[in-house]
Amino acid sequence: GxxxxxxxxxxxxxxxxxxxxxxxxxxxxxxxxxxxxxxxxxxxxxxxxxxxxxxxxxNQLLMKGGAAADQVLVDNVGAFDVSFGLASTATDLAASRYSSNPPDPALIRSVRLSLTLTDPSRRVSDQTFNVVAALRNRLP
Structure with a gap:
């Protein structure tokens, strides 16, 4: 899984x-x-x-497009998480909290991706990278 x-x-x-x-x-x-x-x-x-x-x-991040097979993008991935910035109400513009399982898509304002890379030989510490993208031009 x-x-x-x-x-x-x-x-x-x-x-x-x-x-x-x-x-x-x-x-x-x-x-x-x-x-x-x-x-x-x-x-x-x-x-x-x-x-x-x-x-x-x-421990791999894979990408699949169309009917093509999965392609390995990154090896030695310790964690990959997706969370959504949620507004308090559907009319609020800003996100006030994050959730991995948003209850209402109308509340989503951003997407946060978190990727942790690991060294199988343990020569360097795990490194976590985060990026947040605001959603624009949402469809009704």
Whole structure:
């Protein structure tokens, strides 16, 4: 078993692999999501959308995109934690506490990732790295 984080994001540029979905839009009145890739017609833009899954298992941080197999990103991982900054109410802008299992997605304001790296030979101390990302442009 292990912990997992799945992100759905728009890709920038056209250098990535085949997207999981493509949104075609005229950016004014009409948008449609399609499975896999799609080429826009005149007056449309294409937004490739990808789903990436990060998973912690057997002291490794793994990443999987689309139908590809898991790829090892980092070895010697002692811990990988995902927690969410939660507002007190749905109208509050700031996070007031963190939770690994938020009761209401409408309260989520940020995501905190924590990664602890270990030396199997114990020559150096464990090192923990943290990053927090605020969520913007949330969908209703």
């Amino acid at each position: 292990g912990r997992q984080l799945t992100l759905v994001m728009s890709d920038v540029g056209s250098n990535g692999d085949k997207p999981d979905w493509t949104v075609l839009s005229d950016c004014r009145t009409h948008s449609t999501a399609y499975s896999e890739g799609r080429t826009p017609v005149a007056g449309q833009l294409a937004f490739p959308i990808r789903r990436l899954t990060y998973r912690f298992s057997n």
